[in-house]
Amino acid sequence: MRVHGFADRKYLREVMLPAMAEAKPSNVMLAGTRRYNTGYPKLFDQQATAVWTLDFDPRAARFGNGYLHRTCDIREIDRVFSGIRFDVVHINGLLGFGIDTDDDIKCMIEAVHRSLVHGGYMMLGWDADASPDPSENETILARFEHREFGHLPARHRVVGMEGYDHVFDWFCRLSE
Template sequence: MNIVAKTKRFANSVLFNLRVHGFADRKYLREVMLPAMAETKPSNVMLAGTRRYNTGYPKLFNQQTTAVWTLDFDPRAARFGNGHLHRTCDIREMDRVFSGIRFDVVHINGLLGFGIDTDDDIKRMIEAVHRSLVAGGYMMLGWDADATVDPSENKTILARFEHKAFASLPARHRVVGMKGYDHVFDWFRQGEL
């Protein structure tokens, strides 16, 4: 690839990330959800899915009280993760990769319908997340209404989690009217197996 093509590709990437950064769901994440999570002073948080537009998310937490881990299945995304606390892995196998760590919160945004697509994918992800949480820990699922079915109606999820508010955040927050799709944030509290 020549220098002109590389420069154009980089510029398009930066523009895309700036556009995503300005979406209403991303503003809600940065300005409301992640600060509310940080206020609870969790010991370990997992932010699943790493891209340029969310590189600042770990900095919203007090680094003295909270270890903010990041993961992505794409090795190229590691540069946008949280340094030595980033792992390259499939979320469906996170319990093996993080076998000695238990999370207070596992934050999963944008994976349903974008890599976690089938009932088996969801089942494997939910089982791995459930095993990775502390007792009573929380999972947040952010999803596009046009890309996947409602996770609050998924029997696999409801067998292990209760749809429940987290701290000052509602169990469900919907961001509507975003250029043809709605983005939904759902909180689930771990239940017993």
């Protein structure tokens, strides 16, 4: 639970997720499920927003959002959720921690792009010491515009303890 107290998690809980909830999206995907983020779906109005969760690890399902949780790889989001289009796909901590290669990123981006509504948003949270800057990735830039989400900036950097630098980037889906 030490992760729960990190500055990036505080920003996520107190600023980012409430701003997402305020937008009242119909379908949100929170990718990556662990004990410290079990309360995140409760930040949304359950009558207005279906908050889906996913994780590739079957053991993480107990921390997901009940019947709205799926065990799968983010690179298969469009296949596993074939009948659902998301307004927001929130991906935090996967780049450099499972989505590591250019091919991994390309596959993930293409699947997320297909799973979003037109004008939907993808949020990438990443560690600057573990991953290249996604705002410079050609695959991402071909399908998304790096842009603010509501009142949240397109990029928010959290500098914490030594060697710990986390970045949140918002990308809006471009039409085909």
